[in-house]
Amino acid sequence: MPSVVEICNMALGQLGSYRVEALTEATPQALACKLYYAHARDSVLRGYPWSFATARRTLALLTSEEDEKWEYVYGYPVDCLQALYIVNVYGTEKLEFEVGYSSTAGTRVIYTDTEEAILVYSARVEDPNNFDPLFVESLYLYLATLLAHPLRADMALKREIFQHYAQAIQAAQARDAAEGSVKFPTDSTLKSVRA
Numbered sequence: 001m002p003s004v005v006e007i008c009n010m011a012l013g014q015l016g017s018y019r020v021e022a023l024t025e026a027t028p029q030a031l032a033c034k035l036y037y038a039h040a041r042d043s044v045l046r047g048y049p050w051s052f053a054t055a056r057r058t059l060a061l062l063t064s065e066e067d068e069k070w071e072y073v074y075g076y077p078v079d080c081l082q083a084l085y086i087v088n089v090y091g092t093e094k095l096e097f098e099v100g101y102s103s104t105a106g107t108r109v110i111y112t113d114t115e116e117a118i119l120v121y122s123a124r125v126e127d128p129n130n131f132d133p134l135f136v137e138s139l140y141l142y143l144a145t146l147l148a149h150p151l152r153a154d155m156a157l158k159r160e161i162f163q164h165y166a167q168a169i170q171a172a173q174a175r176d177a178a179e180g181s182v183k184f185p186t187d188s189t190l191k192s193v194r195a
Contacts, residue, residue, distance in 0.1 A: 001129045002136060008033035010140035014161050015153040032150045033143075040143040044135065045122055046081040048173050052132045055079070055123040059110060065102055070111035073102070074119075082122040089116050134172035141165035 002010070009019045012029055020030040023037070045053050059074035067073055076083075076099065085094040097112040110119065125131065131139070142165050148158035 001131055001133075004037060004128055007128060007136060007140050008037060008143065010136075011143035011147055012151075014141065014144035014164075015148060015151060015157065017147075017151055017153070028151060029147075032147050035150075036143060036146040040146055041126075041139055042081055042124060044139050044142050044169070045125065047169070048176070049082065049084055049122050050132060050135055051176050051179055052130055052135070053081075053123050053125045054084070054120065056118055056120050059117045059119050062102070062105060062109060065105060065109065067111055070098065071113045072111070072115060072117065074110045074112070074117055075105075076108035076110055077119065077121065077123075079124045080119070080121045081124050083110060084120045084122065086110070086112050086114055087118050087120065088114050089118065091118070132172070132176065134168070134175055138165060138169045138172050141168050 005020060005022060008023065008029075011033070012019060018027070018029050020027060020033060023030050023034040025031075055077075057077050059077075062073045062075055065073035083097070083099055086097040087094060095112060095114045095117070097110055097114070097117070100109055100111055101107070102109045110117070128136070141161055145158055145162045145165060147153070148155070148161070
């Protein structure tokens with residue numbers, strides 16, 4: 001997988017801009033990449049529940065918190081970018097929940113009526129070695145749209161790159177959604193097909 005610098009160079013290449021050797025350089029390109037890279041990565045991760053970034057975690061109960069509407073209040077995982085759904089320990093169905101902010105705890109929280117709640121969520125994945133290649137393509141195209149203005153790229157080019165990003169993200173999401181468990185036919189299904 002490409003490094004962070006290589007992903008930034010892919011984005012800069014879309015703009016016809018100079019490459020960088022490191023994000024610590026004192027060049028406009030490196031400074032802009034350093035400023036926008038993490039935001040672009042997290043935005044693309046949050047925009048879709050990518051399989052490589054989907055995590056499960058048993059939530060930590062906040063015993064000092066109470067709510068009138070919900071029975072339990074849990075801490076929001078630090079690496080969570082998008083809470084997708086809650087299941088109980090049996091994992092049999094998706095359960096109701098709400099994300100909010102606790103002024104007492106000074107942090108985001110998750111409200112639910114589920115004891116021992118398990119959150120399935122889009123996690124912040126920072127290591128590019130874990131990125132899906134189609135995610136990388138979506139990321140560098142989105143990053144290029146963010147870099148266009150500070151690097152004074154042509155705004156028509158920015159719109160064109162954004163259109164490529166929209167197409168890339170749609171294709172990547174379709175492929176990513178297709179990856180996962182396949183339901184194989186049972187013996188009874190096969191017998192009815194043969195009959």
